[in-house]
Structures are given as C-alpha cells and as structure tokens.
Amino acid sequence: MTSGVRNARPPQPTLEMVAAEAGVSRATVSRVVNGSPKVRPEVVVSVTAAIERLNYVPNRAARSLASRQTQSVALVVPEDMTKFFGDPYFAAVVQGITQRLDESDYTLNLLVASTDPRHKTMRYLRAGNVDGALVISHHTGDNFVADLESTMPVVFGGRPTNDSGANNYFVDVDNIAGSMSGVQHLVDIGRRRIGTITGPVDMPAGIDRLTGFRRVLENAGLATDAVEHADFTASGAAAATRRLLERCPDIDALFVASDLMATGALGVLAELGRAVPRDIAVVAYDDSPAATSGPIGMTTVSQPSKEMGFAMADLLLRLLADDETVPHRNIMPTSLVLRESA
Amino acid sequence: MTSGVRNARPPQPTLEMVAAEAGVSRATVSRVVNGSPKVRPEVVVSVTAAIERLNYVPNRAARSLASRQTQSVALVVPEDMTKFFGDPYFAAVVQGITQRLDESDYTLNLLVASTDPRHKTMRYLRAGNVDGALVISHHTGDNFVADLESTMPVVFGGRPTNDSGANNYFVDVDNIAGSMSGVQHLVDIGRRRIGTITGPVDMPAGIDRLTGFRRVLENAGLATDAVEHADFTASGAAAATRRLLERCPDIDALFVASDLMATGALGVLAELGRAVPRDIAVVAYDDSPAATSGPIGMTTVSQPSKEMGFAMADLLLRLLADDETVPHRNIMPTSLVLRESA
DNA sequence: TTGTACGCGTTATCAA
DNA sequence: TTGATAACGCGTACAA
Numbered sequence: 001m002t003s004g005v006r007n008a009r010p011p012q013p014t015l016e017m018v019a020a021e022a023g024v025s026r027a028t029v030s031r032v033v034n035g036s037p038k039v040r041p042e043v044v045v046s047v048t049a050a051i052e053r054l055n056y057v058p059n060r061a062a063r064s065l066a067s068r069q070t071q072s073v074a075l076v077v078p079e080d081m082t083k084f085f086g087d088p089y090f091a092a093v094v095q096g097i098t099q100r101l102d103e104s105d106y107t108l109n110l111l112v113a114s115t116d117p118r119h120k121t122m123r124y125l126r127a128g129n130v131d132g133a134l135v136i137s138h139h140t141g142d143n144f145v146a147d148l149e150s151t152m153p154v155v156f157g158g159r160p161t162n163d164s165g166a167n168n169y170f171v172d173v174d175n176i177a178g179s180m181s182g183v184q185h186l187v188d189i190g191r192r193r194i195g196t197i198t199g200p201v202d203m204p205a206g207i208d209r210l211t212g213f214r215r216v217l218e219n220a221g222l223a224t225d226a227v228e229h230a231d232f233t234a235s236g237a238a239a240a241t242r243r244l245l246e247r248c249p250d251i252d253a254l255f256v257a258s259d260l261m262a263t264g265a266l267g268v269l270a271e272l273g274r275a276v277p278r279d280i281a282v283v284a285y286d287d288s289p290a291a292t293s294g295p296i297g298m299t300t301v302s303q304p305s306k307e308m309g310f311a312m313a314d315l316l317l318r319l320l321a322d323d324e325t326v327p328h329r330n331i332m333p334t335s336l337v338l339r340e341s342a
Numbered sequence: 343m344t345s346g347v348r349n350a351r352p353p354q355p356t357l358e359m360v361a362a363e364a365g366v367s368r369a370t371v372s373r374v375v376n377g378s379p380k381v382r383p384e385v386v387v388s389v390t391a392a393i394e395r396l397n398y399v400p401n402r403a404a405r406s407l408a409s410r411q412t413q414s415v416a417l418v419v420p421e422d423m424t425k426f427f428g429d430p431y432f433a434a435v436v437q438g439i440t441q442r443l444d445e446s447d448y449t450l451n452l453l454v455a456s457t458d459p460r461h462k463t464m465r466y467l468r469a470g471n472v473d474g475a476l477v478i479s480h481h482t483g484d485n486f487v488a489d490l491e492s493t494m495p496v497v498f499g500g501r502p503t504n505d506s507g508a509n510n511y512f513v514d515v516d517n518i519a520g521s522m523s524g525v526q527h528l529v530d531i532g533r534r535r536i537g538t539i540t541g542p543v544d545m546p547a548g549i550d551r552l553t554g555f556r557r558v559l560e561n562a563g564l565a566t567d568a569v570e571h572a573d574f575t576a577s578g579a580a581a582a583t584r585r586l587l588e589r590c591p592d593i594d595a596l597f598v599a600s601d602l603m604a605t606g607a608l609g610v611l612a613e614l615g616r617a618v619p620r621d622i623a624v625v626a627y628d629d630s631p632a633a634t635s636g637p638i639g640m641t642t643v644s645q646p647s648k649e650m651g652f653a654m655a656d657l658l659l660r661l662l663a664d665d666e667t668v669p670h671r672n673i674m675p676t677s678l679v680l681r682e683s684a
Numbered sequence: 685t686t687g688t689a690c691g692c693g694t695t696a697t698c699a700a
Numbered sequence: 701t702t703g704a705t706a707a708c709g710c711g712t713a714c715a716a
Contacts, residue, residue, distance in 0.1 A: 009493060012470065014709060025687045030711060038685060060469040061406040062709030065692045070403070081437045086631075091427030098423060098454075107466055110452045112440075124449055127402040128354065128693095151351060234635070263635075270637070289428075293576070293605075295612070295637070356693055367703045372695065380701060404693030407708045470709095 013054040022050035033058055064128070072107040073316055074130040076121065078142050080114045083233060087260045088288035089305055093136060093157060096309025104317055106131075126151055132316045135160075140202040153319040155312050159204045169319065171311045171330045173303045175205055178334035179212030182283040182301045183255050185336055187220050191253035191281055195226030197240045197265055199257040206232075209257045209285060226251050230261055237261030241268040253281040253342070259290040262298055266341070281342035297339030304332050355396040364392035375400055406470070414449040415658055416472040418463065420484050422456045425575060429602045430630035431647055435478060435499060438651025446659055448473075468493055474658045477502075482544040495661040497654050501546045501671075511661065513653045513672045515645045517547055520676035521554030524625040524643045525597050527678055529562050533595035533623055537568030539582045539607055541599040548574075551599045551627060568593050572603055579603030583610040595623040595684070601632040604640055608683070623684035639681030646674050 015033075019026045024047060031039050032047040039047075050056075064070045075097060077084055084090050094110075101108050109130055111121050122144055125133060133148055136157035146162065148154050156170035186194050196213045199206030210227070217224045226248040228240040237256060241264065244251070254269075256262040262284035266276060274280050276296060284291060287302030311330050318326045357375075361368045366389060373381050374389040381389075392398075406412045417439060419426055426432050436452075443450050451472055453463050464486055467475060475490055478499035488504065490496050498512035528536050538555045541548030552569070559566045568590040570582040579598060583606065586593070596611075598604040604626035608618060616622050618638060626633060629644030653672050660668045 012468065012493075015711095016709080026710080027687060027712080028685090031686090034711080040685060043685085057465055057468040059407075059709050060471055061403045061412070062692090063711075064403040065401075065407055065694090066709075066711045068692075068711095081433065081440060085427065085430070085433030085436070088427070091423065094427070095423045102462075107462075110450075120444075120449075123399055126354065126399040129402050151354075267637075295609075358693075368694080369696090369703060369705095370701090373702090376695085382701065385701085401693050404708090405695075407710090408693080408695040410695095410708075 012059065013056045014059070015056075018047070018050050018054055018056050021054055022047045069131050070129060071105050072109055072130050073101070073313075073320075074109045074111050074125060074133045076125075076133055076135045076148075077110070077112045077137055078114050078135075078139060079112065079137050081112055083114075084112045086233065087258070088290050089258065089260070089286055090136070092288060092305035093309035093312075096306035096311070097134065097313045098309075099306075100310045100313035100317070106317065122147060132320050134312050134316060136312075137203070139200065153316060155316045155319070157308060157312050159208075161202075161204060167328070169315055169326070169328050171308050171315060171332065172204075173308070173332050173334050175208030176212040176215070178301045178303060179209040179255065179257070179285065180216050181334065181336045182285065182299075183213050183216040185299070185338075186253040186255065186281055186283055186342060187216060187222070189281065189342065192222060193226070193248070193251045194222060194253040194255065195228070195244050195248055195251040196255040197237050197244065197257060197261055198227060198229045199232050199261075201229060206257060213255055230257075232258050232261060234260050234264035234267075237264035238268050241265040245272065245274075251280060254283070256282060256284045259284045259286040259288045259298060259300055262300070262341075263290055263294055266294060266296065266298075277340065277342050283336075283342045287337050291337075291339070296341055299339045299342040300337055301334050302337045303334045308332055354401065355398045356401070357398075360389070360392050360396055360398050363396060364389045411473050412471060413447050414451055414472050415443070415655075415662075416451045416453050416467060416475045418467075418475055418477045418490075419452070419454045419479055420456050420477075420481060421454065421479050423454055425456075426454045428576070429574065429600070430632050431600065431602070431628055432478070434630060434647035435651035435654075438648035438653070439476065439655045440651075441648075442652045442655035442659070448659065464489060474662050476654050476658060478654075479545070481542065495658060497658045497661070499650060499654050501550075503544075503546060509670070511657055511668070511670050513650050513657060513674065514546075515650070515674050515676050517550030518554040518557070520643045520645060521551040521597065521599070521627065522558050523676065523678045524627065524641075525555050525558040527641070527680075528595040528597065528623055528625055528684060529558060529564070531623060531684065534564060535568070535590070535593045536564060536595040536597065537570070537586050537590055537593040538597040539579050539586065539599060539603055540569060540571045541574050541603075543571060548599065555597055572599075574600050574603060576602050576606035576609075579606035580610050583607040587614065587616075593622060596625070598624060598626045601626045601628040601630045601640060601642055604642070604683075605632055605636055608636060608638065608640075619682065619684050625678075625684045629679050633679075633681070638683055641681045641684040642679055643676050644679045645676045650674055 015026045015029050019029045029047055032044050113121050132153040134155050140161045159170055159172050160168045198210045201207055214224045228244040230236040230240040256265050269276055276282055284298045284300040287300045291298040291300045357368045357371050361371045371389055374386050455463050474495040476497050482503045501512055501514050502510045540552045543549055556566045570586040572578040572582040598607050611618055618624055626640045626642040629642045633640040633642045
C-alpha cells in the first residue's frame, strides 16, 4: 500500500558478493562462471553453491564492457511491421535463425524498421549492442549496409544489391533457376499465354524471378509482355492481378513471385470466376504455409527458407568465431512442388 | 585478399577521443551528449562538431553500467515461433508497442520462447538487459512471472493468471462481456443450437470467452454442451470443429474464440458442405486481418489489439519514469462487428 | 591454483 | 560552467 514500494527491488547480487559468500576472490568466481579449467574442483563446487544460494546472474553490461563483446546478434529487416508479420517467409527465416542461435550462447535482437533504418537502428547497432548482424529483405536504396559492414560482420539473406566487391557474405537460392523451373512447368503443361506478378524490382529476389520468367518464355518463343509489378503483399498482388487481367484478359497461366502474393491473386481469380487451374494455371514461389492454407493447394517453387535462416546464423557465428574457412556465399537448392493450382 | 583483414575494423571512437578532439574534458562531452543545460552554447557547438567529425556514438554497455539503466524493454511471449508469427493478433500488439516506443528513447527486445522460458530467457532478463518487461499470452503454468516481477516493472497483456495480489499492472478487455455480445448476437438472430471452439483453458482469454458463452446460453435457457477446446491455432480449431460436428451434428451456430481459429473452422465447414451463415452462423473474436482476408467476411468481436499494445508500452514507460499516478489496470472496450458469417 | 590490480567507456559527485 | 576522480561489475594479465 505504501507508495514508492514499487521501486524497492532488491539489488542484483554481484561477483563481489558471491566471492564473499564463497570465501574466495572475485577472480576465482569469474573463472568458475566462465568455466575456466584451472580451478580446484572443490572450489568450483563451493562457488557454484554460493552462486545458487545468491541466485547470481552476471551483469551483461559489465561483462560486455570488459570483454568487448555482447554475445548477441541483430536481425535487421528494412520493412514495416505489417509486411514483416504478414509474410510467412519471414517467420520461417526467423525460426531457422533462432534454431541455430539456441544452440549457442548468442541471443537475437530483432530490428524491424523501414521508417528510419539509418538513424535509430544504425545508432543502436553502432552503440555496441551486438557483435554482428543479419540483414534480410534489403532494397537497392538501403545504403546503410555499407556503414554497417565497416562496423561489424554482416551476413545477408539474399544476394546484396551492392555485391560489386564480392566481399559480402550471404545465403541465397538461385532465384533465376528457381523461377525458370516454375515457369517451365507452365510451358510444359501446354500454357502459351503466361503472365507474371513480380516482386519489387528494387530487390534481387524480385528482379531475378522476373528474369527467370522472361528467359523461359523467350526460349519458348512466347510473349513476355504480361507483366505487372507488385510488392510482395497479398493486397498489392490482388491489385496487380486486376490490372493484368484487364490488360491481358487472354492469359491462361500466371507465375506469382511469392506464395503470399499468390493468395491475393487467387482471390481475384476466384472473384472473377476464372477457374484454377482450368482457365488459369498458377505457380507461386516460396512453399510457405500460405501455399497450403487456402482452398486450393499451390504449385510453387520451394525454397528452404528456414534452412536459409539457419545457414545465415551459422555463417555469422563462424565469422564471429574467427573461422577463416567460411565461404562467402551459400547458394541453396530450390525445387518445384506440384499441387492443384498448376 | 589478406586473410585476417576481416577483423580489421576501426575501433569506435570514445568520449575520451571526442574530448581530445574538442579540447575539453570527458565530463563536458558527456554533458553535451546528455543535453545538460549547464554547458556554454559555444562549447556545445564545438563538441557537437567534434562528435560529428568522429561519428561518435555512446557505448551502451558503459553507459548502462554507469547509469544502471538500459533504455530498453522486453516483450516476453511464452509461445513458440510458429504460433507467434501465425496469429495476426500478435502482429497488432507488437505494432502498438513499437509505435509507443518509437516516441521514446527505448528499444524493444523480443523474447519468444515456449521451450525454456525460465532458463535462458529469465537469465537474459535478470542479467540487466532491460529495464522492464511486457508479458503477453501467458499461461497458468508460467510461474516465471513472479520472479520477473521481483526484478523489474512488468506489464501484462491480458489479466495475469496469478492476479491474487492485485498488484499487477495490466491492459485487457472484458473478455466475458465481449464474448457475450458475440454469442448474444447468435441468439438474437434465432439460433438455438450453439456450439463453441474455445481457446486454451489455461489462459484467461480462453477461460473468460468460454464463460461468456455459457452465461448467454444459460440466460437464454439453451444447452451449453457443444464445447470443444482448441489452442488458438487454425489447425487446432479445424480438428476441434470436426470433433464438435461429429458429436453435435445439429448445431446451427458456432462461436470461435479467435479469428485465426475461425479460419480453420470455416475451412472445415466448407469442406463438409455446411453453408455459412445459412446452415451454421459463425461469430469469431479479435477482428484481426484474418477476419476479412478469407472468402467470407467474419462477424467478430472487435478488440483494439494495437491500442492495447500501445497502452501496455505506455503503462510500462510511465512506471519506469516513476509515475505514481498510473492505474493498475486498463480495461479497453470491445464491439461486435457484423459481416457475412453471422 | 589463486589473488591483486588495472582497464573497459560512461555517469555522477565533488571541487574549483 | 568546467574538470578531476570515483564508481559501475566484470575480465584478465601478472604475480604469488
């Protein structure tokens, strides 16, 4: 009932207190905490007991200040929250990352911000909050990454847009080959008027999947004009699909650059009474949960999103451990998964 | 090309360096950085210039160690990643939280972990990484919160399960009243055999929404046996719906405790050829994007999820600022949104 | 194997 | 208004 009681929290125990409790020096306690081999077993036992008794947990700020490392890494996502939460692709990547990190002592800091990535986020990063960074979903305009790389090890998910120096570390799939396999399937089942809903053309994944689309159609001697751009969201894809059908009402197949966008496209097709796959066959990209959660299972280009997250984290951890043998790029395989939509 | 170059990153500038650059003492630079009013304007200018020149950013560990605060708060979610990313409810809450935090100097640390919330997460929290914590989606078994509260200010999203002391701070809606409004609507439109798919019964939101369901039916003199429990996931709800329809094939209405679960239920109903709302009217809960993204718009109990996140963050920030006037609970309003499903 | 002593980069308390 | 100087809690040479 007394006001002010709220802030009357007991101070956390310190190394000093544990040392006193165990009757040794701070240094010895520190050694025990950090698992140094050169401590007498009996001392380890008594110190450990003291730690338990006091419920001691090392202070991270002090530890980080002294050791010059934080034992945590950041995942930087230059998108807004709704996009981040809306696309199952991100969920899969994050899962893979945390899975790898859970095997280590590192913790993850999620930095989702399109609004002002260069200021608040960069400040946070440069303030020594993390030892390294993972960057996914970056766009051509995101030049903050250059600054970042001069500060700490960085691993990209997806080929960086500024990969000129080829000194970047990244995990990716061959988006061109992936989309080619999907579009080729549409050709193989006899479709001749094929359209596409692309991702943003300021992102490698958007560009490359469009390139694959064009390449297949050119090889097959088909028209490549049925193209509409979207933004990797369901609503954006829905609008793009409407535009495309208005401009090219005769298409008999559609390659959509992500599962999430395909849900939007399929919604419009259903609304307009175009039967899938009979009237229009649809191939998507990702093989995320979105591919199977709708009324009609999507034929889609499967990429190992979760494994990519895992690989990114693994790469970064090895970088942080000064592993000299890590390869700069890790290109993972895609495969076409056949379901109902095509 | 030289190996080892990777780690040749320039050291971050320190207060000391800025002081030398500006020709003043560390203390003065510190004052400028922290916006102290008692520094000569001309000195402020020259120090600021030096800071710019050196691209200085204060080291957080050192600052945190000295000031005994971190300027960051945690959002603790005792669920696994898939659940967290799968439910739009969480997205909305996180959005609200970040929105409030963006107006402040605090940053957010997301801690999502059902696997081992008491060990790694609690350790992280107790290591002084954050000044306060937000807890959402907590279950009866989550007794780690007691420890947490003895360490730092905590604000809950949803009435805490151990709210005996009534000393907790939380933001919530009246789940009983909310669900009552939804179920009453089903009664009002003439439905007489009403079932429900509940949330987990170890969570207040699950329990209370079930209580509201029972209360309305009892008031109306209707049977309350058509109840199946689920876990706030689409697939869990789908399975529960199948069980319910097998046991009570005669139901003409269904109250589902969340929008996400309703997507699962609606899928099963469609699959089984039960027309909605004609054969079975459906009322859901949340009014998240999931309520309008499917083929049939959901009639649902709307709760201000984003605003709740905002309010939680606001409450915590005021607690951290030693605001004595903050109320312990903030109960926000719900409203029934009528769409096609009922 | 253990303890002493210094340094990590800031904040905060004094004097000046 | 400014500048020494002592914390803050921990890691780690170095010495014992």
